[in-house]
Amino acid sequence: MDQRVEALRTARNPLFNDRKLKLGTFCTNLSGGCTMSDIPGILQADWPSSLALAQLADAMEFEAIVPVGRWKGFGGSTDFNGAGFECFSWASAMAASTKHSGIFATSHVPTIHPLMAAKQATTIDHVSNGRFTLNVVTGWYQPEIEMFGAAMMEHDRRYDSAAEWLHVIKRLWTEDEPFDFDGEFYHLKQAVVRPKPIQKPHPAVMSAGASTKGRHFAAKYADVGFTNLDAHDLDSLRAKVDSFRELARKEYGREIQVWTNSYIFHGDTEADARRYYHHTVHERGDWEGVENLVSIMGINSQSIPAPALQNLKEHFIAGWVGFPLIGTSDQIVDGLQTLARAGFDGTLLSWPRYLEDMRRFQAETLPLVVQAGLR
């Protein structure tokens, strides 16, 4: 274990605890959460819902409450994620309203100056007493980046600017004396941030790039890297985790955590859970919205075969292409066991009727997760 992880372990960020499979919530700051559907009970972007979900996560000692940085919805019948709260201000309020969970802010690099990001992150690290993690994203949704009046950079250049952005932030977090910085993307004069963050040497960093450049960025700079899944059997999952860890070890001599995201459809029986899934995705899913989403991402039947494209859309509607956990409590626990066996350090969870379903998870499934030795 490298020195930095050792130092953070002694800090209060629960990301560095010893639980076999760490858990988090994903996208509780936006309308729809992770589910593109109009079933009754779908998440609304309102403070009581956000707060209730964070407090549920906190009561279960989840290691991560991760908001999504989103500035514009995807149209369609639900305008999925069209209403939502800004990540840093939301995270600061969450930090003040919780005691145990790790609090994340997702930051789009081109929307915020590194000095501002460093200062806001430091503030939240103090409010949370050392539970903050910065999730760095470069942005891929052109219409929302254009809202800031700037053209979107070419893909790999976005990561070059992110590297410089994060470099400046880490210096601001750790250096006592004001410094000048004259880079390719950023220019700062006698810049300093005081007080320093609670976490030493600095707050944890997460990154979720999926491209080669994005994976290298996470392997080189982040404490937690996310990986997307294209298959769900144990061997494929293990291969995904191993290749990410190996990349960090071999290329950069670093240890990183590897996480993914999962969605839960819970039922009294497997058939119930599958009916719930069918209703949410096929009967009430926002198929127009998902069409917009995949076309903005540049995914179409020319880039992947039609059946695979259909499958991908279904997966987006169900829970932002997460690992499917569909069934009874026992089956959900089996799925989480599979992720742990594959070597994942953690997974972010989402539910279609976020509040109702997450309460049910707390009452019925969490005790079995603990019994299985996962937490």
Ligand SMILES: Cc1cc2nc3c(=O)[nH]c(=O)nc-3n(C[C@H](O)[C@H](O)[C@H](O)COP(=O)(O)O)c2cc1C
């Ligand atoms: C867990 C997770 C969280 C993410 N959060 C955001 C986000 O809040 N905002 C955003 O624009 N993109 C987000 N992304 C997208 C990634 O930042 C990234 O753009 C995407 O995985 C494509 O990878 P690439 O940029 O390397 O091509 C997220 C991805 C994952 C897996």
